Amino acid sequence: MSRVWTIAREDARRAARSRLVWGAVILLGMMFLLSIPGSARPEIHPIGEYLLMLPMELMTFALVVVAAVGYNSVVGDRATGTLQFALGLGGTRRGFVLGKLLARAAVVVGALTVVLAVASALVARGYGRPHLASFWVMAGWMLLYGAVWTAVAVGYSAAFASEYRTLGALAGTYALFSLDVGIWNVVVRPVFSLVFTGSLDAPSYETLASAPTWLRVTERLNPLISFWEAMRWSVESVGPGTPTGGLLPNLLGAAAFVLFGAVPLAVGARRFERADLDDDGSGLGVGSRLWRLLSGVGPATRSRDGPGPRTTLARVRTVARADARHTLQNWVAMGGIAAVVLFTGPRLWQGLDPNSVSTVAGELADVPRTFFLPVTALGIAVGYRTVAGDREDGTARLVLGLSATRRDLVLGKLLSRTTLAVCTLLPLVCFAEALVATRFGEFYPGVFLAWAGWTLLYAVAWTSVVVGVSAAVSSRYRALAAAFGTFLAFTPAYGLWGVLVRPTAALVFTGEFRTPDTAITTSLGPLWFRYLDRLSPFVAFETVLDGLFALTAYETHAEVTAPVFLYSVAVSASFAALAVYLGFRRFARSDLG
Known part of the structure; x- marks a missing residue:
C-alpha cells in the first residue's frame, strides 16, 4: 500500500x-x-x-x-x-x-x-x-x-x-x-417506451417520483x-x-x-x-482509408520525382490536399467531427417539435443556435493544430523545404480546414431541413437559406480565427489556450464580454457598473451600446442572424436596422480576416528552428 x-x-x-x-x-x-x-x-x-x-x-x-x-x-x-x-x-x-x-x-x-x-x-x-x-x-x-x-x-x-x-x-x-445532448432522450427512452407501452412516445414527467413505475425504474x-x-x-x-x-x-x-x-x-x-505495454495503439488507419475512399487514391503513392507546382494557386491546392489527408488521420480532428455529429443530431431531433408551445418562427430561429456551440468546438478541434502542430512536429520545415512559401502553407491549411468544417456541417444542415419539412409540412426555403448560410459562414469565420491563432503561436497547447481564451473574452453568454466589458462600457456612459436593461435588444438599446457591443464578433454574428431572419419575414427579435446589420457584417468579416493576417505575419517572422 x-x-x-x-x-x-x-x-x-x-x-x-x-x-x-x-x-x-x-x-x-x-x-x-x-x-x-x-x-x-x-x-x-x-x-x-x-x-x-x-x-x-x-x-x-x-x-x-x-x-x-x-x-x-x-x-x-x-x-x-x-x-x-x-x-x-x-x-x-x-x-x-x-x-x-x-x-x-x-x-x-x-x-x-x-x-x-x-x-x-x-x-x-x-x-x-x-x-x-x-x-x-x-x-x-x-x-x-x-x-x-x-x-x-x-x-x-x-x-x-x-x-x-x-x-x-x-x-x-x-x-x-447526458440529457443536454439528447441520445438518451431520442434513442434509449423511446426504446423502453416501445417495450412497455407499445409506443415510441415516452410520457413526460416533472419529477421522476411522479412518473410511471416502469419509467422510474428504467430512468x-x-x-x-x-x-x-x-x-x-x-x-x-x-x-x-x-x-x-x-x-x-x-x-x-x-x-x-x-x-x-x-x-x-x-x-x-x-x-x-x-496489456502489452509495447503496443502504442497505432495502426487503425481509419483516416487513411477514409482519405482513399474520398480521393480515389489507392495504397500506392504517386511519384514525387517531378518538379513541384509552379504557381501560387497550385502550391496552395497541393498543401490543402496534403493537409486534408493529414487531418483525416488525426484523432483529435476526427473526434471533434464525431462529437459534433453526436451532440447536434439528437438535439435537432428533439428540438424541432411541431407540438411545442413555441411558434414556427421560434422553432426555426432555434435551429442555428443549436449549431452554435458544436460549430465552435468543431472549429477549435480542426484548427488549433493547423500550423502550430506542424511547427512542433517539424513538418512545416519539410513543406517549406520543397516549393511552398509560408504564405502558401497558411493559405493551404486555411482552405483545407475550412472546407473540412463545411463538409462536416452540410449533412447536418440537410438533416435539419429534412426534419423541418417532415414535421412542419413545408420547406421554408428563405428561412433555410438564412440559417444554413449563417451556420456555414460562422463555421468558416471561426475556423479561420483558430487557424490564425495556430499560425501566431509556436505550440499546439498555446494555440488551444488562445482559441478558448478568444471565445471566453468575446462571447457574452459564457465569458468576459457579458460580465466585464458591457458593465464597464455602461459605467463610462451612464455612471453605473450595470448593463442597461434594454441594451440586449437590437434596436431599443442606447445608440452607443448598439455599436460598441457589436465590437464582439459573437454579438455581431448574432445580429447578422437576426437580420437574415428579418429579411425572410420570420424575425423573432426587435427589428434590425440596416446600419447596425451592415456594421455587424463588417465586424464579423474583419475579425476573421484580421486573425488570419496577424497569425500569418507572426508566422512569417518566426524562427522555425
Whole structure:
C-alpha cells in the first residue's frame, strides 16, 4: 500500500504542474464563476431553485477538468515509457492504476472545492446570507460527481493504448447519458417506451417520483439521472423545498452512480494487467482509408520525382490536399467531427417539435443556435493544430523545404480546414431541413437559406480565427489556450464580454457598473451600446442572424436596422480576416528552428 501512496504523491505533483490541467481549471472558473453574479438574484430565482440551477452548469464544465486531468493518467505514461520504469521499481499494475486514481481524484476534487468555495461566497453576496447547509450539501454531491467521473477517465486511460481513444470514450459516454445532448432522450427512452407501452412516445414527467413505475425504474439505469435525483432530494430535504421521492430509491440511485465509476475502473485495470505495454495503439488507419475512399487514391503513392507546382494557386491546392489527408488521420480532428455529429443530431431531433408551445418562427430561429456551440468546438478541434502542430512536429520545415512559401502553407491549411468544417456541417444542415419539412409540412426555403448560410459562414469565420491563432503561436497547447481564451473574452453568454466589458462600457456612459436593461435588444438599446457591443464578433454574428431572419419575414427579435446589420457584417468579416493576417505575419517572422 505504501507503494500506491508513493505513486499517488508523485503523480499528484506532476499533474499539479501540468499547464493543461491549470488551463482547464482556469477555464472552469471563468465559465462558471463569472456567470454567478448576474444570476444569483432573489428577485429572479428563489434560493431553492437557484441551488439546483448551479449544478446543471457545473456538471458540464467539471468534465473539462476531469478530461484534462484523467485522460492521459495511465496511457500517457505508456507513451513516454515512464510506466515501465515505475513498474520496474517494484510496483504492480493494479497498484499503479490505484495510485493514479487517488492522485487524479485529489486534483479534481481540490479544484472543484476551490471553485465551489468561491461560488458559495458569490451566492451569499447575491442572496444576502450564505445558506451554508443547503449549498454544501449540493457541493458535496458535486465533489462526488467529479471523483466518479475521474474514476471513469482513469479506467478508460488504463483500458486503451491511445490518449485519443480515451478522450473519444469519455465524450461518447457523456453523449450517451447526458440529457443536454439528447441520445438518451431520442434513442434509449423511446426504446423502453416501445417495450412497455407499445409506443415510441415516452410520457413526460416533472419529477421522476411522479412518473410511471416502469419509467422510474428504467430512468435509474442512466447514472446521471440517478445522480441528479439523489442530489435534488438531498438539497430539498435540507431546505428550502419539499423533497420528492423516498430515501430508498435515492440511495439506490446514488449507489448506481458510484457503480458507474467503479465498473470502468475495474474493467480498465483488468485490461491494463493483461496489456502489452509495447503496443502504442497505432495502426487503425481509419483516416487513411477514409482519405482513399474520398480521393480515389489507392495504397500506392504517386511519384514525387517531378518538379513541384509552379504557381501560387497550385502550391496552395497541393498543401490543402496534403493537409486534408493529414487531418483525416488525426484523432483529435476526427473526434471533434464525431462529437459534433453526436451532440447536434439528437438535439435537432428533439428540438424541432411541431407540438411545442413555441411558434414556427421560434422553432426555426432555434435551429442555428443549436449549431452554435458544436460549430465552435468543431472549429477549435480542426484548427488549433493547423500550423502550430506542424511547427512542433517539424513538418512545416519539410513543406517549406520543397516549393511552398509560408504564405502558401497558411493559405493551404486555411482552405483545407475550412472546407473540412463545411463538409462536416452540410449533412447536418440537410438533416435539419429534412426534419423541418417532415414535421412542419413545408420547406421554408428563405428561412433555410438564412440559417444554413449563417451556420456555414460562422463555421468558416471561426475556423479561420483558430487557424490564425495556430499560425501566431509556436505550440499546439498555446494555440488551444488562445482559441478558448478568444471565445471566453468575446462571447457574452459564457465569458468576459457579458460580465466585464458591457458593465464597464455602461459605467463610462451612464455612471453605473450595470448593463442597461434594454441594451440586449437590437434596436431599443442606447445608440452607443448598439455599436460598441457589436465590437464582439459573437454579438455581431448574432445580429447578422437576426437580420437574415428579418429579411425572410420570420424575425423573432426587435427589428434590425440596416446600419447596425451592415456594421455587424463588417465586424464579423474583419475579425476573421484580421486573425488570419496577424497569425500569418507572426508566422512569417518566426524562427522555425
